[in-house]
Amino acid sequence: MNVLHSKDYLVFLFYFIVVAAYGLWIYRRKKQAQTSTKDYFLAEGSLTWWAIGASLIASNISAEQFIGMSGSGFKMGLAIATYEWMAAATLIIVAIFFIPVYLKNHIYTMPQFLHQRYNGTVAMIMAVFWLMLYVVVNLMSILYLGALAISGISGIDIYTCIFALAVFAIVITLGGMKVIGYTDVIQVFFLILGGLVATYIALNLIAELSGKQGILNGFTLLKKEADDHFHMIFSKDNPNYMDLPGLTVLIGGMWITNLNYWGCNQYITQRALGADLKTARGGLLFAAFLKVLMPVIVVIPGIAAYVLHQHGFFQAEMLDSKGIVDVNKAYPSLLNLLPVGLKGLAFAALTAAIVASLAGKANSIATIYTLDIYKKAINPGADEKKLVSLGKKTVIVSMLIAVVLSLIIGEKLMGEGKQGFQYIQEYTGFVSPGIFAMFILGFFWKKTTSNAALFATIGGFALSIFFKFLPYFANLSFLAPFGFSKDNGKGVYEIPFLDRMGFVFVICIAMMYFISIRDNKKGIKPNGLEIDSKMFKLNPGFAIGALIICALLTVLYTIYW
Numbered sequence: 001m002n003v004l005h006s007k008d009y010l011v012f013l014f015y016f017i018v019v020a021a022y023g024l025w026i027y028r029r030k031k032q033a034q035t036s037t038k039d040y041f042l043a044e045g046s047l048t049w050w051a052i053g054a055s056l057i058a059s060n061i062s063a064e065q066f067i068g069m070s071g072s073g074f075k076m077g078l079a080i081a082t083y084e085w086m087a088a089a090t091l092i093i094v095a096i097f098f099i100p101v102y103l104k105n106h107i108y109t110m111p112q113f114l115h116q117r118y119n120g121t122v123a124m125i126m127a128v129f130w131l132m133l134y135v136v137v138n139l140m141s142i143l144y145l146g147a148l149a150i151s152g153i154s155g156i157d158i159y160t161c162i163f164a165l166a167v168f169a170i171v172i173t174l175g176g177m178k179v180i181g182y183t184d185v186i187q188v189f190f191l192i193l194g195g196l197v198a199t200y201i202a203l204n205l206i207a208e209l210s211g212k213q214g215i216l217n218g219f220t221l222l223k224k225e226a227d228d229h230f231h232m233i234f235s236k237d238n239p240n241y242m243d244l245p246g247l248t249v250l251i252g253g254m255w256i257t258n259l260n261y262w263g264c265n266q267y268i269t270q271r272a273l274g275a276d277l278k279t280a281r282g283g284l285l286f287a288a289f290l291k292v293l294m295p296v297i298v299v300i301p302g303i304a305a306y307v308l309h310q311h312g313f314f315q316a317e318m319l320d321s322k323g324i325v326d327v328n329k330a331y332p333s334l335l336n337l338l339p340v341g342l343k344g345l346a347f348a349a350l351t352a353a354i355v356a357s358l359a360g361k362a363n364s365i366a367t368i369y370t371l372d373i374y375k376k377a378i379n380p381g382a383d384e385k386k387l388v389s390l391g392k393k394t395v396i397v398s399m400l401i402a403v404v405l406s407l408i409i410g411e412k413l414m415g416e417g418k419q420g421f422q423y424i425q426e427y428t429g430f431v432s433p434g435i436f437a438m439f440i441l442g443f444f445w446k447k448t449t450s451n452a453a454l455f456a457t458i459g460g461f462a463l464s465i466f467f468k469f470l471p472y473f474a475n476l477s478f479l480a481p482f483g484f485s486k487d488n489g490k491g492v493y494e495i496p497f498l499d500r501m502g503f504v505f506v507i508c509i510a511m512m513y514f515i516s517i518r519d520n521k522k523g524i525k526p527n528g529l530e531i532d533s534k535m536f537k538l539n540p541g542f543a544i545g546a547l548i549i550c551a552l553l554t555v556l557y558t559i560y561w
Contacts, residue, residue, distance in 0.1 A: 004343065014348075015190055016168075032113070034422070049281075053283040060087075070300070070302035076229070078232060083425070100535035102272075110269070111130070111266075115376075122453045124377065125458075130266060134368075146358075147165055152332030156531050194348060197338070198214055198301050198349075199297055245483060256436050259436055260439075281542050335347070339507060428462070431464070437509050437512060443531075444531075447517070455515055476493040476494075
């Protein structure tokens with residue numbers, strides 16, 4: 001039943017009071033420093049490794065995982081967990097190679113990096129682009145999918161949920177990165193606890209269907225009854241191949257998606273840019289360990305919902321208005337099986353994930369607009385106090401825009417029957433290859449010029465659109481034997497979006513190389529970064545932790561290949 005009991009509301013109220021009170025305490029404790037932009041936007045020198053790691057996960061795990069990824073788990077199984085497990089490996093790479101470069105060169109925002117490494121034109125183009133992407137795509141999608149999930153669990157009108165989430169997130173965000181970072185520790189606690197409770201209940205229920213008890217028996221039965229849902233690498237004849245094309249998830253486009261997201265994304269890297277190298281690396285390592293565990297609370301429930309649905313559970317609850325099974329309703333339907341009290345805990349966990357992501361995204365939007373657009377192009381003489389004040393106003397305005405967009409186009413883009421998670425991944429992938437190419441060559445090849453970066457910025461996006469629509473103008477069946485195209489059922493051989501990203505990335509790298517060589521011959525001298533091989537030296541604790549994560553990932557992929 002899609003309603004919350006009074007006891008559920010009490011549990012949720014307890015969560016709300018704890019987060020709000022702790023956030024207020026942090027804010028008052030650090031209030032004197034709130035006139036500094038670095039303190040407000042980055043919490044410079046204040047976040048511990050565990051706060052950074054928790055904040056990374058809290059900001060990353062949101063409705064798109066709980067709803068979208070669980071829905072994909074229902075449809076395609078454990079393979080969707082590649083986004084989580086490959087992210088764990090990516091975080092290790094970012095910690096070793098990316099963060100030292102940022103910190104050594106005193107980089108605090110991604111546009112600042114582009115300005116320092118290339119020029120103001122590239123930086124301003126990307127600042128405006130990131131601002132639009134974060135508001136129009138990310139903030140809006142988190143808000144809509146989150147409200148859709150909460151509405152499905154509580155029965156509260158979706159529009160009320162949208163407004164309530166926006167207000168809650170604004171309250172957290174206005175306190176600055178310190179408040180976000182430390183309240184995220186509590187958010188992650190509720191997120192993991194609530195997610196584990198939902199997984200426990202689901203697996204135990206599956207065990208009871210066969211007259212047994214316990215989550216281990218439940219998991220064994222789950223693998224038996226949904227054997228086709230426990231393969232990480234899809235063959236070319238798998239109906240879900242277009243979403244996760246075989247080995248591309250290990251040696252192709254999945255790396256571009258993750259390295260761009262975790263290493264070149266203001267929303268994520270901002271958590272670590274205010275810390276010293278050891279603390280930042282510790283936070284990223286902690287986040288990587290949590291990433292390995294995430295499929296337990298966001299993918300396994302989706303597979304469990306699939307098996308329970310096969311046994312006749314929530315048949316009506318998962319139907320859309322046209323009577324077709326809507327995979328996005330898998331997780332909310334599963335949570336509605338929870339007993340009173342525990343349902344409130346799961347409800348709090350889901351809300352925690354959504355609010356933390358909204359707060360983190362809004363803070364990044366405020367940072368980019370205030371430091372990279374307003375201060376550089378509109379009012380270079382603005383003092384620190386004015387910039388912090390403007391940042392708070394930007395949070396409110398961006399959230400209001402996201403609310404309006406979610407009300408107008410949210411349902412059309414991510415409503416009934418659509419895999420929200422895959423939608424976000426594919427359309428973010430239109431820009432990821434070019435951005436990542438621009439960053440990776442900017443890091444490690446001093447000859448890369450601003451003209452080459454400009455090509456990656458604009459050309460990468462244009463190439464992504466070209467490859468998206470190319471199958472409708474050319475017969476790409478010759479790529480099918482290699483797994484790079486597949487018939488969509490209408491005689492059109494489309495390219496899987498992860499492979500499209502790989503193609504675009506390779507072309508961008510090649511074109512950037514030739515453009516840079518041409519510019520170098522003309523006497524154009526690029527702006528290099530300060531890089532020292534000692535920056536990449538690892539302390540023993542981090543090295544051991546990284547090796548453990550790599551070993552765990554190897555075992556998981558070996559078992560569930």
